[in-house]
Amino acid sequence: MLADYFQKYEDAAVTKVAEGIERRIIHTDHLMLVVVDFYDGPTTSADPFHQHVHEQVSFMAEGEVLLWAGDEEPVHLKAGDMFAMKSDVPHTIQRLTKHVRIIDCFTPLREEFIIIDR
Known part of the structure; x- marks a missing residue:
């Protein structure tokens, strides 16, 4: 079925992660793409660090963010930039602009992100 191969942004199921933060996903059996829209910026401080087993x-x-990863100094990132996180590396961001959109790919799947019965 063709619908198994695409997801239009405007039709994607939206998960409200927190006030001003939305997530949309598409995935196969082993790979996940996540679009995260932050509408709560700019923020005055970084979010709490988090880590996960997923690459x-x-x-x-x-938009623009400051990215912290591990013990490294923060890096300023803007539209067009990319970053990669190995498994279990603590990381976080601080949003520097009103709207930030980050497109994440994870392996293995972030099972906790999958919405049942779309």
Whole structure:
């Protein structure tokens, strides 16, 4: 079925992660793409650090952030920039613009992100 191969942004199921933060996903059996829209910026401080067993690569589609990873100094990223996180590396961002859109890919799947009965 063709619908198994595409997802239009405007038709994608939206998960409200927190006030001003939305997530849309598409995935296969082993790979996941996640579009995260942050409408709550700019923020005055970084979000709490988090980490996960999943490997992650990300593309900055819109906006600007400061990214902290591990013990490294923060890096300023803007639209067009990319970053990668190995498994279990603590990381976080601080949003520097009103709207930030980050496109994340994860392996293995972030099962907790999958919406049942779409």
